[in-house]
Amino acid sequence: MTTFRKLFEPGRIGSMELKNRLIMAPMGTSSHDREGFIQERTVYYYVERAKGGVGLIIAQSSNALREGQAPGRAGTWDDKFIPGLRRVAEGVHAAGGKIAWQILNHGKLYSAWLDRITHPEDLKIIGPSAIPWVRTGVAPKEATKEDIRRIVEGFGEAARRVKEAGMDAVEIHGAHGYMITQWLSPRDNRRSDEYGGDAKKRAGMACEIVAKVREKVGPNFPVIFRFSGSHFIEGGGTLEDSLIQAPLFVEAGADALHVSACEEETTYWQFLPYPMPDGAIVHLAAAIKRVVNVPVIAVGKIWDPRMAEQILEEGKADFVALGRQLLADPQWPNKVKEGRFEEVQRCLYCNNCLNMEVRLKEVRERGRTCTVNPAVLRERQFGIKPARAARSVMIIGGGLAGMEAARVLAERGHQVKLYERSDRLGGQWNIAAVQPLKENYRYLVPFMEKGLERAKVKVILNKEVTLSFIKETNPDAVVVATGALSKTLEIPGAHSPHVVQANDVIMGNKGVGNPVIVIGGRLVGMETADALAEQDRQVFLVTEDKLGENGAPLERNIYRAMRDRLIRHGLYLFPDSPVVEILPNGVHIAYKHEIVFLKAETVVMAVGAVSNDALWQELKKEKMEAYAIGDCVEPRDAMEAIREGAEVGRMI
DSSP states (O other): OOOOTTTSSSSETTTTESSEEEEOOOOOOOOOOTOOOBBBHHHHHHHHHHHHTTEEEEEEEEEEGGGGOOOOOOOOGGGGHHHHHHHHHHHHHTOOOOOEEEEEEOOOGGGOOTTTOOOOGOOOOEESSSOOOOTTTTOEEEHHHHHHHHHHHHHHHHHHHHHHHSEEEEEEOOOTTTTHHHHHOOOTTOOSSTTTTHHHTTTHHHHHHHHHHHHHHHHHHOEEEEEESSSSSSSSSOHHHHHHHHHHHHHHHHHHEEEEOOOOOGGGSOOTTTTTOOOHHHHHHHHTTTOOSEEEEEEEEEEHHHHHHHHHHTOHHHHHEEEEHHHHHTHHHHHHTTOOOOOOOOOOOOGGGGGGTTTHHHHHHHHHOOOOOOTOTTTTOOOOOSSSSOOEEEEEOOHHHHHHHHHHHHHHTEEEEOOOOOSOTTTHHHHHHHHOGGGGGGGGHHHHHHHHHTOOOEEOOOOOOHHHHHHHHSSSEEEEOOOOOOOOOOOTTTTTTTTEEEHHHHHSOOOSSSEEEEEEHHHHHHHHHHHHHHHHOOEEEEEEEHHHBBSSBBHHHHHHHHHHHHHHHOOOEOOSOOOEEEEEEEEEEEEEEEEEEEEEEEEEEEEEEEEEEEHHHHHHSSSSSSSEEEGGSSSHHHHHHHHHHHHHHHHH
């Protein structure tokens, strides 16, 4: 059994003793009311992670000043928020954990939420310089000396409230494009006074905030400062800047430095999605550690305990922070410590947990979510409860939805048979899992198969279920999870021999010539185009909508990462260009309302899917108890499939 000596040795941040070197990175939960008050589910969410064995939880950011509100964030701008924070602290302590709370101000980023805040009359959009934010066109007001004093005092008071609430530490959020990052960045900070100019002067505002927080909480309360080691954008803050600034943060009073990356335009370096390498920003923490004498926390897609152990062994950091992996499996620390890593539910880095714009209504109702762990923020009510009476349940379809439903039903005591028409489980997920860059996707189906084995679900492969078979078998209940089929365009030439489906290309079932046209600018289209470009083909990507959209945008960090890969590969991109006709040697597209011909040997369709719901439509006419879940209801993604499987499994 592999042991992880460094991961599980005690550590210290200031006066705070920690039982191991594992930290839960701060992640917004969007589980507060519009004013910013803690809701009860927030407490259980953090308690579950404390029970999982992590040494320190750094909770999500909170608005430090009333003038700087943002939707979906807790409040620390008034003493009225202290009781809610105290409930979280007490819950975590009762579970044997320790917790820090994070405070921030958004600066120019508030202009994205002007229609969603609680007190718009109080909002002040203030920055170091009056430079418009490209996303909204709104320029912040250039901060006066009085603004600076007020904001600094606001951070100090917020930290005082964190301490009074019984938290174990406070973290100041100075990363990811928020207000402090704007002062550190030469792109946003064009001042000519003592707060602008070289890297040292640009750190002045951050240092005053750290010093004020230290003054308010006293010498023995741990203060952590989180900042971006590099902004990863031309003209932005660099690692060389951070090497100058990091010792200044320590001198101002920081007990530890939490080294992340990015500013707002490059957040895929913060929320590293599946196209980005594991541990992609650890080198920033390693560089900072060489110039400071306080503990350094490394973060960024560190899901493998072997990598985490190596980071500590090689002295690149003193602590390792995990974020999304602890959404996927709160028990990661305990399982790793006990040598049960094969039981860990791995994070996919699909970033569905971050898809706020697409799932805004759901986020408001439920808070943050997770593809592989539908219990996130539903920890209290999502336990497995025995069924009142054991029943025979037939599951039709062995994709993710069907597998999840079958496992939960069997664990509750039902007699479950799962039928799959192909020779293996996994459904459409098997296509996603063979794609380049999706290493962690490949572990999901085997992980779920082990769950079926433990629950003693009877699996029948190579069986096409018909209505007559269901009537003959006569189960007490039926769950239909028959998935979806690839869609095609109904245009001239769409069924020509040189037109192939993206799924067939991905699985290696169809050859592709050169040049090639990929129709469809959503995720499958972008991924297929990227993979073909990697093979040195000339690739045209054509879509009738904007790149990455189809009525709703892709999650922003995946979109940004994939967009930049396509640009690096030199793809020809034609957004807002519907395909009019497919010809034997290419396609006609409507580009800016004019016909344009693109030459190609192969045309690849990546235009979505249609529900495979024929059996479900038949069953709806019958009087037997039946449920439909997953893509056969409506083509969506893995998160909805697993969630619906989990919910119907608890319903029957």
